[in-house]
Amino acid sequence: MKSGVKATLLSFCSYVQWVPCSDVVVAQNRGSLCIWYSIDSPESITMFPIKGDIVDLERADGKTDVIVTEGVNTVTYTLDEGLIEFGTAVDDGDYDRATAFLETLEMSSETEAMWKTLSKLALEAHQLHIAERCFAALGDVSTVRFLNQTNQIVDKVSQEMGGDGTEFFQVQAHVAVLDKNFKLAEMHYLEQNAIDEAIEMYQELYMWDDSIAVAEAKGHAELDSLRGNRYQWLMETGQDEKAGEVKESEGDFQGAINLYLKAGLPAKAARLAISRPEIINNSDTVGRIAASLIKGEFYERAGDLYEKIRNNQRALECYVKGGAFRKAVELARLASPAEVVKLEEAWGDYLVQQKQMDAAINHFIEAGCSLKAIEAAIAARQWKKAVHILELQEDSAAGKYYLKIAQHYASMQEYEVRGRGHQHETKTTRAALLC
Known part of the structure; x- marks a missing residue:
């Protein structure tokens, strides 16, 4: 509920119930009895095939039974009491039990899943010896080693100074590191100079920028x-880019x-060179950067x-x-x-x-390049613009475009296309009429 994350436990569920005085959930999914001994880990589910329907859940004398009706018969499935007791102990805050x-x-x-749950709870409660045992069970060797060093500090402080060794600044810093809250760990250290x-x-964490x-x-x-x-x-x-940023x-x-x-970052080198007059005046450096840019x-x-x-x-x-024609x-x-003029034509060809x-x-x-402009206008279906450009042409080579445009207007049944300001009929109009 803290994170607000939803998890679908079952797609089809005809029965669901908490086991009394625990955080164990029992449910039925069609032909399966489903049990979550640790509801904090929804993916960890124990399943048994059943032939009937769950009708009740009974817990008495240290025993928990699921009652299932199978036709005229009633069948009892007994849950693992040890796993249920774990949840009860956790709820009571008795992590040793x-x-x-x-x-x-x-x-x-x-x-x-239970060891993971207990490790998290033990760390939050600063019961570090229990947390060390949990991570050992999970096979997390590096965390076990780190917690073992931390517990040695706890024991030493408790023996020499008395009181709760987990309140010592080094221990609090270690716990913050385990939680990946490095700034909090730094604060604990700096408060004690x-x-x-x-x-x-x-x-040790290779966080060199923070150490510096x-x-x-x-x-x-x-x-x-x-x-x-x-x-x-x-x-x-091999972190050449980061080393360059340091330099x-x-x-x-x-x-x-x-x-x-x-x-292999010539663009970054060029950005720096352009901003520094002493570099931009070094022809050898500029040549190397430019060659690398062109190669890339x-x-x-x-x-x-x-x-x-x-x-x-x-x-x-x-x-x-x-293709940077605007700059060109x-x-x-x-x-x-x-x-x-040549660049404008090349820009048009590129487009x-x-x-x-x-x-x-x-x-x-x-x-x-009027003919290219007409071709581009026709290809873009900018018919009015194509007509306008055509009207300005004296070149006989432009004549072949009249028919293309006329065919378009004829297909649209627009037979009265007129020229500039509607002052006179254009050649296109006449061509359309001929079509």
Whole structure:
């Protein structure tokens, strides 16, 4: 109910009941008797085939029976009292008794679910010795080892200082780590000025950024050493991108670019190079980045890089290869106006390849490629626009398009298509009439 998550226990259910004074559920699904000894784990279900219907549930003298009618006969199914007693012990908060019950049972899906339930409850109640026993039963060796170390601290504190050892800050931090609440664990350490232990915790978890953040906040003497260890670990584990980000944050931009390129991230290297004047003026570095971008087919990004170093011709070539015609035309208008017309035509051709006929029309018009503009308009079924472009043509080669357009209007039974401002009949109208 805390999480609000729903789980379907049975699709067909003719009988359901709690076992009195426990959290065990008994139900019938057609020809099956279904029992949940641990309702916290809906997937852990015990099933028995039955031939009749459940009519009652009786619990007396330490025994629980399910009464089933099979025709004229009445059959009794006895539940596992040990499993039921576990639920009762848990409800009473008697985790020692619950552990004792579970230790008498063979490992099965039901008992495994119970060990998991008990481990969670024991941790919440800070009964760490019981939690250690639970994780041992579940075969979770790493958690058992961690809890064993924690329990040694608990026992030592209890012996030397008296009182409840689970209240000691190290123990509370360990419990927070088990719950994956690392910030809470950090708080427990820092409240006692145990800076080294907080840093060590993060190092053991390979959370280097957090360990360095603590060291920076507290002005730790080993800060530079920690940074070096983090970088070495990143390199040893092949995390070139992360290592590059570290170098960038430390102001080593050349080193960061080298690592980004090594990691196969030329776009990230280009972004950094464009933002740093000292890098963009280094022709060797720029050349390496550009070559890597082109190899990875990041043509538009390569164009940005070339434009930044004012190599306009190479920038135009990259923009065209990458289909970034808007950038290419804008650059050409400033740096090479004679190229604009050719680029507009190439832009139109590119849009046609992308099946964007509507968008291609105006670029062909800008390029003065009227026939291509007409073809694009017809392909886009922009008939009025096609007629308008045709009316402006003196080229006899455009005549072949009249028939296509006329056939369209004839099929629509629109025989009175008129030209600009309805001032006169067009050639298209006459062609339509001929059709």
